[in-house]
Amino acid sequence: MSDLRFVDVCAGAGGLSLGLEQAGFEPALLLDKKDVACETLRVNRPAWRVVEADLLDFSPSRHQEIYDADLLAAGLPRVRSGASVAQGGSDAELRLLEATVYLAHAVQPQALVIENVPGLVDAPDYEAVRSFIREELHHLGYRFRWIVLNAADFGVPQDRRQGVLVALREKHFDAFRPPEPTAGEYLSVGQALRQSMAARGWRDVDRWAERAHGVAPTLVGGSDRRGGADLGPTGTKKAWARMGVDGNTVADDVPGPDFVWDPEAGRDGMVRITTEQAALLQGFPPDWRFAGRKTARYRQIGHASPPPVGRALGLAVRAALGGPAAGVAGYTPTS
The missing domain is CATH 3.40.50.150 (Vaccinia Virus protein VP39)
Known part of the structure; x- marks a missing residue:
């Protein structure tokens, strides 16, 4: 066998x-x-x-x-x-x-x-x-x-x-x-995404990763009948907000060097994750590629x-x- x-x-x-x-x-x-x-x-x-x-x-x-x-x-x-x-x-x-x-x-x-x-x-x-x-x-x-x-x-x-x-x-x-x-111990969001978040030279990445010290809430793909991609229902978005992440949308790219991370200022001060990062949070290898536009990719993930x-x-x-x-x-x- x-x-x-x-x-x-x-x-x-x-x-x-x-x-x-x-x-x-x-x-x-x-x-x-x-x-x-x-x-x-x-x-x-x-x-x-x-x-x-x-x-x-x-x-x-x-x-x-x-x-x-x-x-x-x-x-x-x-x-x-x-x-x-x-x-x-x-x-x-x-x-x-x-x-x-x-x-x-x-x-x-x-x-x-x-x-x-x-x-x-x-x-x-x-x-x-x-x-x-x-x-x-x-x-x-x-x-x-x-x-x-x-x-x-x-x-x-x-x-x-x-x-x-x-x-x-x-x-x-x-x-x-x-x-x-x-x-042996849970892998945190900060640990899983720190390297990708720093890819464009974001200066606040370590401070953010320290705050994102827990595991992510369950990613929700949503329905094809809904609008664009987001990270889930209201309770899930609140959990993301506690990590300084805006769960209302999915980003096209990771933050640049001049992005000011200030989650207390609201959504504009929060970081957003990309579809590639969502795939990492699902345990996919970095080289696994997803077909389609952003919303279709996120829903598959x-x-x-x-x-x-x-x-x-x-x-x-x-x-x-x-x-x-x-x-x-x-x-x-x-x-």
Whole structure:
């Protein structure tokens, strides 16, 4: 089992796929319905098999390469609380979750990983969804476990809690161990962004980095139906303001040498982060490029699964499946 393969649906900008690659998995197919996300994937990994299609319309029989995949992975749009399969699954997010579970019928992977909101793990409002998943997976012969992971525990400078379903074939399930935190201490926003903030000679960078001593609040990608890019709802923007960051917009560039940082003076005295810096806060490597205009780039980043979390999940699943760990730390990405 030296070459474990995965299928990633709703792949977005590739955060989960990149993490799985770092864990030693090879991609069989990546699926996303947005052209800009598919362009991002192809720019960074030309050798990956990327299919631009809606999961709800996806026909597995036309893509034979998925049938020998060991892992089916999905970082899905957030399912709303109270969504009910019994009511016909009218919510688009719920229908995508259902489609992922049904795709497992066709792919028959050894393992299934679905990432979504933390509430999906145990909140009463999601019981109907969990009941549907439980019945379907038991029917297919899987055992499963719900876990909540925080990206900050894996070296990502962001408080980002993720609810994760990990299902495995009966013969592998008892060998599965949830990922253990890899970060001895949290990486702060100031530590993560100091070098990039200083790139144009900003004189106040050290004073700002000292103030930005905590992890970032959860980045929110927002909806395509909204206006331009910002860092999230009101509470999130207040958290950014305490770090001296204006969360109402995303910058085109980092501050120049003469920018006066004076957060007490209001938004004009606050620094703003760029899309490239938002990607660093999600744990993407600096050389990962995002297609599209600024708002499209930021939304891809905000919706992504942090690659370090994907790597931790991939290593945990790989160990349960019996895949060798040798050489994973110094992986060589496919190009």
